[in-house]
Amino acid sequence: MKKSICIVGLGYIGLPTAVMFANHGHQVHGVDVNESVVDHIRNKRLHIEENGLQERLDQAIDSKAFTVSTTPVKADVFIIAVPSPIKEDKTANLEYIRSASKAIAPFVEKGNLVILESTVPPRTVQDVVIPELIPTGLEIGTDIFVSHSPERVIPGRVFEELVSNDRIIGGVNEESARMTSDLYRSFVKGQMHETDDTTAELVKVMENTYRDVNIALANELAKLSATIGVNVWEAIRLANFHPRVNIHQPGPGVGGHCIAVDPWFLVELNPEIAKIINLSRNTNDxxxxxxxxxxxxxxxxxxxxxxxxxxxxxxxxxxxxxxxxxxxxxxxxxxxxxxxxxxxxxxxxxxxxxxxxxxxxxxxxxxxxxxxxxxxxxxxxxxxxxxxxxxxxxxxxxxxxxxxxxxxxxxxxxxxxxxxxxxxxxxxx
The missing domain is CATH 3.40.50.720 (NAD(P)-binding Rossmann-like Domain)
Incomplete structure (x- = not known):
């Protein structure tokens, strides 16, 4: 069923997601506080690089299924896809999430669905998003529905993975999760795995933490190999022939908006418990x-x-x-x-x-x-x-x-x- 969708945040995740929905039968309005970004998109110019994005953006705008501005509009569905970076003290900066949630609140009506796509610390939906929706006077889970469905794609292959990857759907209740699954089935061919919102938040952060810890192991092995007459790349290649071993590759550090950031969300929850995670982050840093x-x-x-x-x-x-x-x-x-x-x-x-x-x-x-x-x-x-x-x-x-x-x-x-x-x-x- 065709929906009107308002997506807040038109970066590396928000823009590809917006054009996918627009090109699969929905009417999409994209929002970004950066006027330059909005101007670029409105004129079919890219401000980010992603394979296949230009032709999909052209199609979405030419069909008039995709519009953009710096302010939200009324819609059936609101998707928040803004950054969730870390501060200098390695704690989460959730002000973008809070601001986006507050910005859409005046436009939310009974029956609407609000989806947080941004990768966030566990309990962000409960402690940040929902409090900003309370002033609507609408009951969460009955009048309006809220979920967390984190992106699980990598730059360079975003469109392929948006379609083929399974999605984690975390609703504040079963109806919220069901509505979210139904929406993403517009283009997702992977399976929908429904759970609660806090579990979904933890799952996404766990996935990137696993990769960060694995890379830290590879980096330690690289340092050791340099002292004992071994090429670690060859050693890892051979070790990975074991059916239950998958050691990642070493490198000069870990970057990106996920792996270098998300593990800190877990460290912040309880540094005394998250010792391996903390050590891995420091190793890679x-x-x-x-x-x-x-x-x-x-x-x-x-x-x-x-x-x-x-x-x-x-x-x-x-x-x-x-x-x-x-x-x-x-x-x-x-x-x-x-x-x-x-x-x-x-x-x-x-x-x-x-x-x-x-x-x-x-x-x-x-x-x-x-x-x-x-x-x-x-x-x-x-x-x-x-x-x-x-x-x-x-x-x-x-x-x-x-x-x-x-x-x-x-x-x-x-x-x-x-x-x-x-x-x-x-x-x-």
């Missing part, structure tokens, strides 16, 4: 400093003065083939390198505007005169680089690959010294 320490030791071992030495950082996005810099460890690595008086210049082919002072839009500018290049993101563009063309512009042909992104033998044949995170070969650690 420590990888940027470890990476810079590795870089400095390599340069010092080669007799290269690190003071004001130019280092090219390749990759600012938190994962390959996207433009998302949220919580990217590359930013922490740049900061740590600057503390060591290194002269850093950064390049990312997917990020078309200079978002930080040391960023350039030219790979050649980044590499010319550099004593070393550090690959921090496994973009396909980096895998396809021709080392023969780059060998002549760097001051020293040193490559540090933290993502096992390049063909080591190919680069060595071009005269480069290649160092891989977690591989003891030539390791300075």
């Amino acid at each position: 420590g990888m940027p400093a470890y990476t810079v320490d590795m870089l400095c030791k390599i340069l010092e071992a080669k007799g290269i003065d690190t003071y004001d030495a130019k280092v090219a950082v390749l990759g600012l996005a938190f994962k390959g083939n996207i433009d998302d810099m949220r919580e990217s460890p590359s930013l922490n690595i740049i900061e740590e390198a600057q503390k060591k008086s290194l002269n850093v210049i950064a390049y990312d082919p997917h990020i078309k505007t200079n978002n930080i002072e040391v960023q350039t839009q030219s790979l050649e500018e980044a590499l010319t005169g550099a004593v070393a290049a550090v690959i921090l993101t496994n973009h396909d563009d980096f895998k396809q680089l021709d080392p023969e063309k780059l060998a002549g512009i760097m001051q020293h042909k040193i490559i540090i690959d933290t993502k096992q992104a390049i063909d080591r033998e190919k680069w060595q044949a071009a005269g480069f010294e290649v160092y891989v995170l977690g591989d003891s070969k030539n390791s300075p650690l």
